[in-house]
Amino acid sequence: MMxxxxxxxxxxxxxxxxxxxxxxxLASLMVAPVHAATIFxxxxxxxxxxxxxxxxxxxxxxxxxxxxPRGMVLxxxxxxxxxxxGDDNRxxxxxxxxxxxxxxxxxxxxxxxxxxxSKGERIYVANEDDGMxxxxxxxxxxxxxxxxxxxEPEGMAVSPDxxxxxxxxxQTSMAHIIDNSTLEVIANxxxxxxxxxxxxxxxxxxxxxxxxIGGTVSVIDAKTFKTVKKFGFEIPGVRPELIQPMxxxxxxxxxxxxxxLSTASRLAVVDAATHEIKSYILxxxxxxxxxxxxxxxxxxxxxxxTNDMTVIDVAxxxxxxxxxxxxLPWGVMVKP
Amino acid sequence: MSAVMxxxxxxxxxxxxxxxxxxxxxxxxxxxxxxxxxxxSNNELAAPDVPPAVEAHLLYLGKQYxxxxxxxxxxxxxxDDGVQGxxxxxxxxxxxxxxxxxxxxxxxxxxxxxxxxxxxxxxxLASGRRFIIADLEADDLLAVSDxxxxxxxxxxxxxxxxxxxxxxxxRANVFHLSPSWAMRADALAQYMVWKKWRxxxxxxxxxxxxVQYAAAIxxxxxxxxxxxxxxxxYAYTAGSRRxxxxxxxxxxxxxxxTQTSTSYxxxxxxxxxxxxxDYLLYRTYEPRxxxxxxxxxxxxxxxxxxxxxxxxxxxxxxxxxxxxxxxRDYYAWLAVRVFGEAVLRTASNDPAVLKRYMxxxxxxxxxxxxxxxxxxxxxxxxxxxxxxxxPRALVSISPQDxxxxxxxxxxxxxxxxxxxxxxxxx
Numbered sequence: 001m002m003x004x005x006x007x008x009x010x011x012x013x014x015x016x017x018x019x020x021x022x023x024x025x026l027a028s029l030m031v032a033p034v035h036a037a038t039i040f041x042x043x044x045x046x047x048x049x050x051x052x053x054x055x056x057x058x059x060x061x062x063x064x065x066x067x068x069p070r071g072m073v074l075x076x077x078x079x080x081x082x083x084x085x086g087d088d089n090r091x092x093x094x095x096x097x098x099x100x101x102x103x104x105x106x107x108x109x110x111x112x113x114x115x116x117x118s119k120g121e122r123i124y125v126a127n128e129d130d131g132m133x134x135x136x137x138x139x140x141x142x143x144x145x146x147x148x149x150x151x152e153p154e155g156m157a158v159s160p161d162x163x164x165x166x167x168x169x170x171q172t173s174m175a176h177i178i179d180n181s182t183l184e185v186i187a188n189x190x191x192x193x194x195x196x197x198x199x200x201x202x203x204x205x206x207x208x209x210x211x212x213i214g215g216t217v218s219v220i221d222a223k224t225f226k227t228v229k230k231f232g233f234e235i236p237g238v239r240p241e242l243i244q245p246m247x248x249x250x251x252x253x254x255x256x257x258x259x260x261l262s263t264a265s266r267l268a269v270v271d272a273a274t275h276e277i278k279s280y281i282l283x284x285x286x287x288x289x290x291x292x293x294x295x296x297x298x299x300x301x302x303x304x305x306t307n308d309m310t311v312i313d314v315a316x317x318x319x320x321x322x323x324x325x326x327x328l329p330w331g332v333m334v335k336p
Numbered sequence: 337m338s339a340v341m342x343x344x345x346x347x348x349x350x351x352x353x354x355x356x357x358x359x360x361x362x363x364x365x366x367x368x369x370x371x372x373x374x375x376x377s378n379n380e381l382a383a384p385d386v387p388p389a390v391e392a393h394l395l396y397l398g399k400q401y402x403x404x405x406x407x408x409x410x411x412x413x414x415x416d417d418g419v420q421g422x423x424x425x426x427x428x429x430x431x432x433x434x435x436x437x438x439x440x441x442x443x444x445x446x447x448x449x450x451x452x453x454x455x456x457x458x459x460x461l462a463s464g465r466r467f468i469i470a471d472l473e474a475d476d477l478l479a480v481s482d483x484x485x486x487x488x489x490x491x492x493x494x495x496x497x498x499x500x501x502x503x504x505x506x507r508a509n510v511f512h513l514s515p516s517w518a519m520r521a522d523a524l525a526q527y528m529v530w531k532k533w534r535x536x537x538x539x540x541x542x543x544x545x546x547v548q549y550a551a552a553i554x555x556x557x558x559x560x561x562x563x564x565x566x567x568x569x570y571a572y573t574a575g576s577r578r579x580x581x582x583x584x585x586x587x588x589x590x591x592x593x594t595q596t597s598t599s600y601x602x603x604x605x606x607x608x609x610x611x612x613x614d615y616l617l618y619r620t621y622e623p624r625x626x627x628x629x630x631x632x633x634x635x636x637x638x639x640x641x642x643x644x645x646x647x648x649x650x651x652x653x654x655x656x657x658x659x660x661x662x663x664r665d666y667y668a669w670l671a672v673r674v675f676g677e678a679v680l681r682t683a684s685n686d687p688a689v690l691k692r693y694m695x696x697x698x699x700x701x702x703x704x705x706x707x708x709x710x711x712x713x714x715x716x717x718x719x720x721x722x723x724x725x726x727p728r729a730l731v732s733i734s735p736q737d738x739x740x741x742x743x744x745x746x747x748x749x750x751x752x753x754x755x756x757x758x759x760x761x762x
Contacts, residue, residue: 110648129651131431150435151428152648170645171673171702172432173680188435190680194702213700213708239745241707263706 037294038096038335040081041302041309042069043326049083050325051099054293054334057311057323061099065092071113071156072331075138076120081333084111084125091125096335105141108134113156113197115165117180124165124178126153133167133176135183145183149176155198157207159222166207166220168195175209175218177225187225191218196246197289201272202254210245210259217245217259219275231275238264247289251314252296260287260301267301269317281317283310288329294336302329388439392685394675395460396422396668397480398446398471399453404543407614407630412659418471418494419444420657421665425672427656429679438679442672446471454479461485466687469671470510471495471664481507488687490694492674494667497608498548502715502751506758511694511716513667513674517552519750520634523722523734524604524627525556526748530736533601533625537594538567539616543609549629550606565598570612590619604628631726634734637666638725646704670703670718677701705733712747715758719746 037054042065049069051061066085069092073082081094084107091105091114107114110129116122122144125134133147133156150172157166158180165178168191175198177187192214200207200222209218219229233243244262250272251258257270260283267281267290284303287310291300298320299312307329311321396419405413422442429440445460447453453472457480468491470477478501481491486509493501493512501507502516515523528534536557540550550567557564570593594603594616603620605628607613613630625631639660642650653661653669661669678690678699693699695716700708705721712719724732739748747753 110651128645129648148431151431152645169432171428172435174432174435176435185435190436193677193700193708213702215708241744244706 035295035336039291039300039309040072040094040096040333040335041325041329042072042083042331043328044068044070044304044330045328046326048326049081049094050329052309052323052325054298057321059323059325062326063094063099063101065094065101066090066104070330071111071126072333073114073116073123074333074335075116076118078335081335082114082116082123084114086110086112086128091123105136105138106134106143107136108132108143108146112154115156115158117158117162118160119162122180124156124158124167126156126167128152128154128170131169133165133178147178147183147185149185150174150188154196155209157198157200159200159207160202160204164222166198166200166209168198168209170194170196170212173211173214175207175220189218189220189225189227191220191227192216192230197248199248199250202250202252208248208257210248212244212246212262215240215243215245217248217270229275231270231277233261233264233268233277235261235264235266235280238266246287247301249290249292249299252292258290258292258299260290262286262288265303267299267312279317281312281319283312283319284308284322289331291332291334293334300332300334302332304328304330388433389437390439390679390683390685392438392440392467392675392679393465394422394426394440394442394467394469394672395465396442396444396446396469396471397453397457397460398444399451399473399476400446400449401473402449404610407610407612414659414662416657417662418664418668419446420659421653421661421667421669422469422672424653424656425669425676429672429676432676432680436680438683440672440676440679454483458483458485461489466490467675467690468492469494469668471668474498474501474505477501477510478505478507481510490675490687490691492671494671495664497545499552499751500548502717503757506715506760508716508760511674511711511718513670513718514663515634515636515720515722516717516750517549518555519717519720519722521549521552521556522559522749523634523724524632525553525560525562526734526736526739527632527724527732528562528602528627529560530738534562535599535601536562536564536604537596537600537602537624538564538604538606539570539593540567540606541570541609541611541613543607543611545608546606546611546629549608553604553606553628564604565600566596568593570607572611586615587619590615591621594619594624595621600624602627603631605630632731633725634722635663635725636720636723637661637663638723638730640725640728640730641704641723643730644704644706649704666703670701673703674701707746709746710744712753714753714756715751716760717750719744721746722749 039052041050049063053060067087069083071084083092091107092101093103095102107125108127111125112128113126115124123136135145136143150169152170155168167176175189176185179186191209192211194213195209196212197210207220216232218227242263246262247260249258257272259268265285269278283301284306286304287301288304301310308322310319426442466489491510497517499516540546603626605613608629616626682693709720722734735745735748741747
């Protein structure tokens with residue numbers, strides 16, 4: 001969607017017609033940088049994925065999926081979105097142009113979160129109900145391995161160099177490091193209670209793991225698998241047990257981490273090098289997962305209890321807009 | 337597999353200590369399992385990936401008391417209530433344990449009603465058992481906890497709500513996982529305040545537990561500024577739950593029972609001993625909701641509850657036990673998980689080390705309630721949110737918003753530090 005700026009003459013014409021306010025707004029919308037990313041939000045209770053255009057911030061489509069869609073990942077070529085369908089024990093494949101489910105893949109029981117390697121060949125799935133990580137070949141859905149980990153696996157992150165995968169298990173309170181060449185667990189790192197999300201830093205040197213009940217984030221060295229730092233959060237006026245770290249994303253330059261704090265209804269902004277908390281941003285209720293716009297300027301956070309998505313400006317750290325989505329929004333991904 | 341341990345040790349956790357200082361000697365704590373009547377050893381996961389450096393031997397101590405059958409025919413009469421939860425949690429402890437060189441065993445001792453559980457407990461304690469999941473009635477629980485052999489044991493009460501056990505009769509070696517009657521009554525009372533259902537008709541049975549719950553309801557009424565407009569006793573004993581024309585008598589009896597001179601907003605029923613509670617629904621003199629032991633209930637677990645990953649627990653349990661998870665199953669599950677968490681974080685099977693950890697700020701246990709749960713140091717009761725559930729669906733979870741506390745909002749439920757009558761010698 002390309003648009004040309006309005007010429008000054010045209011603006012003067014409109015101004016003479018006393019349409020100033022409306023037209024200036026319209027003009028500023030039309031001259032805004034156009035990159036038209038597509039935002040996908042999974043709605044756990046509605047069995048749908050909401051599709052939002054990043055420029056208009058309008059819902060363009062609601063795609064029906066199987067029962068209980070949660071974790072999602074985009075393929076490296078952005079052509080497909082892979083969605084965990086928890087209650088139907090499968091992955092739905094959404095074509096990101098057609099905006100419809102075009103196929104399914106096996107996932108093992110109760111898939112919750114999923115990641116894919118950088119070549120787009122292998123898919124790693126956390127089977128929450130079954131204490132396993134299922135690894136499958138994307139081309140034909142062949143299951144390459146079912147790796148036993150701890151109780152209630154959830155977080156799933158493939159390292160940027162594809163060499164390891166980190167899975168977290170909620171009841172076991174560990175991050176399990178899987179060697180992607182042997183598909184075996186090579187280390188187990190104990191973290192605080194109920195780890196949810198694992199996220200590699202942009203440079204791949206560390207992996208951050210959020211512990212929902214523990215209220216902390218562990219920073220684990222991706223080479224030695226040693227916990228180098230563990231930090232928590234303190235928000236005046238918010239009871240500590242409500243601060244439950246969940247989704248983690250890094251800014252495009254990798255210098256800042258954004259961490260959704262669930263029942264605290266806030267996003268923490270953390271210095272990725274010093275781990276110092278820089279500020280908190282208000283969101284809707286129970287912000288769960290989040291995603292960065294591919295141009296790095298906006299963050300999209302989905303709020304489970306208020307059924308909306310908060311748009312946050314990365315430069316000013318201000319929430320700008322809230323967009324209604326489906327019921328119990330869970331995950332969010334953005335296609336450039 | 338030692339590479340695994342090494343890497344884990346590098347992560348800076350206690351397992352390195354367990355190795356460096358030499359493995360804890362399991363032999364000292366683990367005599368040959370005594371095998372007798374009602375004794376079953378559960379060692380099905382005895383093949384860990386890493387040789388265990390820490391072994392913990394848990395003992396499930398129960399007795400098949402003549403429990404009243406549930407009034408509703410939809411609730412099955414169970415013979416394995418509680419212990420099934422412990423079995424599921426044992427598997428979880430060992431799934432985690434095999435990754436870190438720890439192993440748990442669960443010895444199930446569940447005696448028939450006519451046998452002496454205290455004598456049995458004494459011999460098991462003498463042979464080294466220290467970690468007990470107690471599915472016992474109050475007299476037996478107190479007798480076991482007062483055995484000299486139990487002085488340094490950790491006994492987790494997974495059955496009883498008796499307030500007295502958290503008050504005058506508290507014991508330093510007993511921790512309470514089940515919520516007290518006071519916590520349950522407070523959880524409902526807060527919701528009544530939120531609903532502005534402030535006038536209660538209290539009807540209680542005459543069993544021991546009925547009287548205990550009724551006392552807690554009266555306390556909750558005062559604590560949260562509600563009013564009990566009238567108090568009635570249902571003085572009949574329970575008959576057979578199966579009769580061919582039973583509803584006719586009940587239909588005439590219940591309106592009479594609930595007829596009062598002053599109007600009320602709700603009927604608060606205290607009948608945990610299952611004599612008449614379910615009969616009140618839809619039969620009250622005034623058209624009013626029923627809350628308490630029946631109708632809207634305050635519980636730690638319910639099949640209708642699936643939030644905070646509760647779905648996974650419900651599914652896991654049903655696969656293992658071929659039935660739904662009861663509240664007692666849940667607390668037995670939680671008891672085994674408390675031992676699992678304490679052993680995991682301390683890498684020790686020393687009861688003194690575990691007890692210190694369980695009472696420390698570092699300890700918290702996850703149990704699908706959306707927050708870490710901890711023990712109150714004044715009576716060793718587990719702080720926890722309480723589910724308010726109707727017969728078929730979850731209604732709310734207490735504490736309700738707006739009930740404030742300077743430390744833990746969950747301490748608005750039950751007996752808080754300033755009011756405790758518990759004086760234990762630690």
